[in-house]
Amino acid sequence: MEIRTIYNPISNTASAASAPKSETQPLEKTFGDILKGLTASENNANDMVQKLAMGEDVELHDVMLAVEENDVNFRVAMAIRDRLVEAYQEVMRMNI
Numbered sequence: 001m002e003i004r005t006i007y008n009p010i011s012n013t014a015s016a017a018s019a020p021k022s023e024t025q026p027l028e029k030t031f032g033d034i035l036k037g038l039t040a041s042e043n044n045a046n047d048m049v050q051k052l053a054m055g056e057d058v059e060l061h062d063v064m065l066a067v068e069e070n071d072v073n074f075r076v077a078m079a080i081r082d083r084l085v086e087a088y089q090e091v092m093r094m095n096i
Contacts, residue, residue, distance in 0.1 A: 038077050045070040 045066040051058045 034077060034080070038073050041066075041070045041073045 045063075048058060048063045048066045052060065052063045
């Protein structure tokens with residue numbers, strides 16, 4: 001049985017951000033990378049489900065892992081979005 005690593009774009013970005021760097025990455029590039037990773041995860045899950053539905057040789061557990069991985073990535077992205085909205089609302093409530 002082959003054991004493969006699960007690609008998680010959000011944790012890869014977070015670990016790269018915690019490493020010391022000489023220059024910081026722009027915020028929009030970081031979020032762009034997260035969204036690209038989320039899209040790739042969604043496309044992978046959709047492809048796996050479609051292959052399973054068409055009767056191709058795909059292991060059921062691989063399909064379930066891809067779907068759950070996409071679900072977790074989506075939930076993390078939504079949590080990040082919620083935190084950003086909260087931070088924006090807090091800044092807008094500040095008195096000048």
